[in-house]
Amino acid sequence: xxxxxxxxxxxxxxxxxxxxxxxxxxxxxxxxxxxxxxxxxxxxxxxxxxxxxxxxxxxxxxxxxxxxxxxxxxxxxxxxxxxxxxxxxxxxxxxxxxxxxxxxxxxxxxxxxxxxxxxxxxxxxxxxxxxxxxxxxxxxxxxxxxxxxxxxxxxxxxxxxxxxxxxxxxxxxxxxxxxxxxxxxxxxxxxxxxxxxxxxxxxxxxxxxxxxxxxxxxxxxxxxxxxxxxxxxxxxxxxxxxxxxxxxxxxxxxxxxxxxxxxxxxxxxxxxxxxxxxxxxxxxxxxxxxxxxxxxxxxxxxxxxxxxxxxxxxxxxxxxxxxxxxxxxxxxxxxxxxxxxxxxxxxxxxxxxxxxxxxxxxxxxxxxxxxxxxxxxxxxxxxxxxxxxxxxxxxxxxxxxxxxxxxxxxxxxxxxxxxxxxxxxxxxxxxxxxxxxxxxxxxxxxxxxxxxxxxxxxxxxxxxxxxxxxxxxxxxxxxxxxxxxxxxxxxxxxxxxxxxxxxxxxxxxxxxxxxxxxxxxxxxxxxxxxxxxxxxxxxxxxxxx
RNA sequence: UGGGGUGUAGCCAAGCGGUUAAGGCACGGGACUUUGACUCCCGCAACGUAGGUUCAAAUCCUGCCACCCCAGCCA
Numbered sequence: 001x002x003x004x005x006x007x008x009x010x011x012x013x014x015x016x017x018x019x020x021x022x023x024x025x026x027x028x029x030x031x032x033x034x035x036x037x038x039x040x041x042x043x044x045x046x047x048x049x050x051x052x053x054x055x056x057x058x059x060x061x062x063x064x065x066x067x068x069x070x071x072x073x074x075x076x077x078x079x080x081x082x083x084x085x086x087x088x089x090x091x092x093x094x095x096x097x098x099x100x101x102x103x104x105x106x107x108x109x110x111x112x113x114x115x116x117x118x119x120x121x122x123x124x125x126x127x128x129x130x131x132x133x134x135x136x137x138x139x140x141x142x143x144x145x146x147x148x149x150x151x152x153x154x155x156x157x158x159x160x161x162x163x164x165x166x167x168x169x170x171x172x173x174x175x176x177x178x179x180x181x182x183x184x185x186x187x188x189x190x191x192x193x194x195x196x197x198x199x200x201x202x203x204x205x206x207x208x209x210x211x212x213x214x215x216x217x218x219x220x221x222x223x224x225x226x227x228x229x230x231x232x233x234x235x236x237x238x239x240x241x242x243x244x245x246x247x248x249x250x251x252x253x254x255x256x257x258x259x260x261x262x263x264x265x266x267x268x269x270x271x272x273x274x275x276x277x278x279x280x281x282x283x284x285x286x287x288x289x290x291x292x293x294x295x296x297x298x299x300x301x302x303x304x305x306x307x308x309x310x311x312x313x314x315x316x317x318x319x320x321x322x323x324x325x326x327x328x329x330x331x332x333x334x335x336x337x338x339x340x341x342x343x344x345x346x347x348x349x350x351x352x353x354x355x356x357x358x359x360x361x362x363x364x365x366x367x368x369x370x371x372x373x374x375x376x377x378x379x380x381x382x383x384x385x386x387x388x389x390x391x392x393x394x395x396x397x398x399x400x401x402x403x404x405x406x407x408x409x410x411x412x413x414x415x416x417x418x419x420x421x422x423x424x425x426x427x428x429x430x431x432x433x434x435x436x437x438x439x440x441x442x443x444x445x446x447x448x449x450x451x452x453x454x455x456x457x458x459x460x461x462x463x464x465x466x467x468x469x470x471x472x473x474x475x476x477x478x479x480x481x482x483x484x485x486x487x488x489x490x491x492x493x494x495x496x497x498x499x500x501x502x503x504x505x506x507x508x509x510x511x512x513x514x515x516x517x518x519x520x521x522x523x524x525x526x527x528x529x530x531x532x533x534x535x536x537x538x539x540x541x542x543x544x545x
Numbered sequence: 546u547g548g549g550g551u552g553u554a555g556c557c558a559a560g561c562g563g564u565u566a567a568g569g570c571a572c573g574g575g576a577c578u579u580u581g582a583c584u585c586c587c588g589c590a591a592c593g594u595a596g597g598u599u600c601a602a603a604u605c606c607u608g609c610c611a612c613c614c615c616a617g618c619c620a
Contacts, residue, residue, distance in 0.1 A: 007559050007567085033620055068619060124618060131616055135547045138616090169618050179548040181616050190618035209620050233549050233615050255550090257613095262556080310569060312558055314551090317613050321556045324570045334583060368583065399581060408579055441579065451579045515580045543581045 009313040011254050015056055015224055018252060026058030026223050031065040034076040037283040037290045038083045041266045044259040047308045049226055050089040059092035061220055066097045066198060067212045074197040083291040087301045098198040100216050104207040105159065107215055107245045108170055108189060112151045116244055117188060118144055119154040120171045131184050137177035138184045144173060158191055161204045165191050174240065182237050186210055214238045218247035225251045228258040229315060260319040263469035264289050279487060286534045287470040287491055297467065298511050298521025298536030303332040326537045333511055333519045333536065338366045341377060341453040342514035344464050344497040346384040351415060353434045354381040362411040362441060377500055379412045382457040384498055389452045390431055399450035407450040410515060414439035414448055453515040459498035463532045466493040499531065506531055
């Protein structure tokens, strides 16, 4: 299912070329920053990083890119590891960017000695001033021509903690007139008197991503450093660092387009706001596009991987229709989720010619075809059916129950609607039917157009949580103006209905197809007295009123 | 207006000088059905634009247009 892509993507072409002409091996890495939970966008990178390594007989490392202690926390480390494994990937080595702080420092010293790095005393604002603009060249810092010895001494004192945060930086000496702004003497190290979640108080200077990343890659023996498009303009700098540090191993950075999904907020910044401002219950709220949220909602790793394989890899900015994701989920769940009956919005149905107190167990197949066995449901005089499966005055091709109409109750008998009660508000309260004893399921030739799901009167009360997209499509500017404006008020609907008795003991995470209703997952965190089911995705419904 | 990227149907995405321009999602029609599901058939629409090179261009060249990324001591 995942191998249906025959065509090679552009990354595979590069890799194959390199394996032919450079080194006959591949090692990749997945480098999340531990500042949040992994989401479906990360899953794309995961599939590419781990997938490429596997396809070409290499390995992939997991490396936490933790060079900025102001934004990171160890809290996320375990969650990220868990999600990667859940998705089905295993790393060869587990590293932290901070493991390389010592080596980064030594290499910085090396660059200073080579005369291609210097300590700059310019303030942040001055540096911005000196950098120039997109159309005008920058100008050189007055500190750019310091002697090697002076740079060495200052850098050593930076490390020793003699200077205040922001008072100095170590910069690469490249070209202040470069048309590529990233090459205008980028900062390599900044001073930050702050404890790091991995290294504690050992360091008060931290390397920048642009300096640390290529070093980490090169040391780890990474051959292909796959990342998203926004790093394209950083590649010359990446190569510069590898070159200046004189690494034997020269990893190749290849960029690809990140994943966007319709009606889905993928920006970590906004996801964080949703959590911190209480719009959702947490990172694992089933409405979140995080892997933990999707897991709780009932998405399977197989479906996610299949989806990502279908989306493919390219450099074109794109927004994939969530319908494609949902299709993959349905396809996967259709083959594995047991068919059970649930009534989300119940209405009472009385079989008037069935004696009170008489019951009959009827069989329902677990999966179509019957090879997965069956389970039984108790049929009797009083039942529940779905409220929307009955219409007093139905539209044209309504196959469900209507006054005088006939319908089969799944696995049981054909019933005919004889009458119904309505309350003062006009709401139907009870439907009265008669059943045809000659129409027992499996022993009857007669066909009717509609088949309804139903439940006995002793069914188990359950809570159903129906999810709609959390965010409406909007621009970042809109979101900055008024975050609440983007919220979908109907993103969560809670319904109280019933499920088959067997589901009283549904294990958290179990997935089912509630016939004619949709795919649901027993809630992972449910502690309620009655079971809670999250709707993973609805069934396709070709009936339109 | 500097640099780096990207433009193939409603949405993804193959294609690499000669193809009727793959495939998937979505959509429409039909068959089947004890889930209006699934499955199975059938249909569906595209090379940003203007020139040029060539017997032949989505593929090569040039101009133009549109969109994305870069002016953090973030990643």
